[in-house]
Amino acid sequence: MDETVELEIRKLGAGGDGIADGPVFVPRTLPGERVRATRIGKDRARAVGIATKSPDRVEPPCPHFAQCGGCAVQHLADAPYVEWKTGLLTAALAARGLETKLAPMLRIATGTRRRAELAALRTQGGVSLGFHAEGSSELVDIDSCLVLSPKIVALLPALRAFLADFLRPAEAFDIHATAADNGIDLLLTGRSPDARKRASLADFAAANGIVRIAWRREPGEAPEILALHESPRIAFGTVEVIPPPGAFLQAARPAELAIASEIAASVGRAKRIVDLYAGLGTFSFPLTGRVHAVEGDAAASAAMQAGARAGFRAGRVTCETRDLERRPLLAEELDEYDAAIFDPPREGAREQAAHLAASSVPVVVAVSCNPASFARDARVLVDGGYTLSRVVPVDQFLWTGHLELVATFTKPKKPRGPRY
Ligand SMILES: C[S@@+](CC[C@H](N)C(=O)[O-])C[C@H]1O[C@@H](n2cnc3c(N)ncnc32)[C@H](O)[C@@H]1O
Structure with a gap:
């Protein structure tokens, strides 16, 4: 024992x-x-x-909390929860010598997470479908989830029943589920299904409000679309985008809207804005100025470009596919803009931050899901003459140690040189 x-x-x-x-x-x-x-x-x-x-x-509100690794702190009362979560950001900033009073944390409602990384395993008793257990590869079968969109939760019984035939004995699949505006979009990752199973996907999709099912053997591989009822659509402002399978989206729509409105307030009446790490154009499309959106993923960038062409007159939002780690926008390129947005992946944007720091863009708005890499990049901007004027924590990843944030940096405009 x-x-x-x-x-x-x-x-x-x-x-x-x-x-x-x-x-x-x-x-x-x-x-x-x-x-x-x-x-x-x-x-x-x-x-x-x-x-x-x-x-x-406190009593955890979810019956799966004791086993499921999806959430970590449902057993903590609300006030100390807020203190702990905002404390993570304060500590990350302090570790880089940045003392800033945070704005109150924006709370994101339960039941709004619109993308889920589910795992499925065919067992002797049927199919386990859910999230991995805390600190282990064991799978916890779930029939409810407080954070996920009810549209995804409602699909679980039918998905589990379908997988009982689709999966071979002891076979495991990862299932990326996104609640798009017009239905569920699924990306399956696992062994190649045979012809009969491929054919069965179309009926399953049609019967369950699933607009598209894509499959790939492993992460990183280009997905193949196996069932397409209708193209999934996501609206950003007035523009609709068809996301590539598994594309990045802010995890919860209310968080996306809250961040977009923070960005709009910070960039104010800026006429020319550059949106770095623009994804599908999440923050570019709702803005009113002229936006140059830069994104490294070719499929996301193409989807954004198609949205821009369909939604605007030429030039309102321009799109560029560019690897910002290898080829960051240089200070002299950035100097053309009145405001910059940067929303890099978890590891941050060390290179790009250095060029922003050297630029004279008057307003830089950073969005981040990682307080530690954000604080590192923020230090670079502050050392380059920026003032960190506002930091808003956004509790997009409820009951976990992950925290989203949006922050505004300002730099006084350089006086124009004399004209000769
Ligand atoms: C956190 S997401 C933000 C996307 C978008 N701003 C949004 O809110 O939906 C980061 C984005 O950076 C892109 N990305 C990752 N590495 C990159 C790189 N080296 N150069 C350019 N873009 C990159 C990803 O494809 C992803 O779209």
Whole structure:
């Protein structure tokens, strides 16, 4: 039998685990608690009993919380939750010597997550469909989820039943589900289905409000469309875009709209705006100025370009496919603009930030899902003469250690040189 130890939880870590001396990470525990725990690794333990409960402990609202790894902190009361989450951002900024008062965290409603990375496994008893267990590859079968769009949750029983025939014994598939504006869009990742199974996808889609099903053998491979009832559509402002399978989207529409309105307020009446890491044009299309949108992924960029052509007169939004890590926009290119938006992937935009820092763009709005890489890039901008004037945390990834944010940097306009 596993040896049980008693641990005192000192603090809540960035991922939402309680941390005891060692450090030993103990999921689902809270600071101030004394817990009995079994070791499950050098620096990890699983709580099997709580000797002293924190007054901040609440009943988790989701019945799957004890097993499912999708959420980490449903057992924490709301006020300390907000304090912990905003504290992650304050700490990341402080680690780079940036002291900034944060705006109040924008709360994003439950049931609004419009994309889910589900996993499925054919078992002896049927099909497990859901998320991986906390800290493990084990799959937790779910029939409800508080964060996901009800449109995705409603599909789970039919999807599970369909997969019972579609998957071979012991076969696993990853399923990327997106609630597009006109129906569900699925991207399946796993072994190649045979002809009969491929054919069965069209009927399954038609019967369940699924607009498109794409498949690929493994991540990184170009997906093949196996069923197309209608092209999925996502509207950004007045422009509709057909996203490529598995394309990046802000996880929740209310978060996207809140960020877009922060951006609009910060860029104000800017006439020429550059949107770096523009994705499908999420933030470019709703703006009123002339926007140059730059995106590295060729499929996303083509989808954005098609949206721009259909939605606007020529020149209102221009699109460029460009790898901003290898070929960042240089300071002299950036100087043409009155405002810049940059929303890089999790690892941030070290190179691009250096060129922004050297530019004279008066307003830079950064969007980030990673406080640590954001703080690193923010330091570069501040060292280049920018003032970090506003930081808004956006709780797009409810009950997890992930945090979205939107921040505004300003730089006084350079006086024009004398004309000769
Ligand atoms: C966090 S997403 C933001 C997308 C968009 N702003 C939105 O909100 O939907 C980051 C985007 O950067 C793109 N990207 C990643 N690496 C890149 C690179 N080296 N150069 C240009 N774009 C890149 C991704 O394809 C993705 O669309």
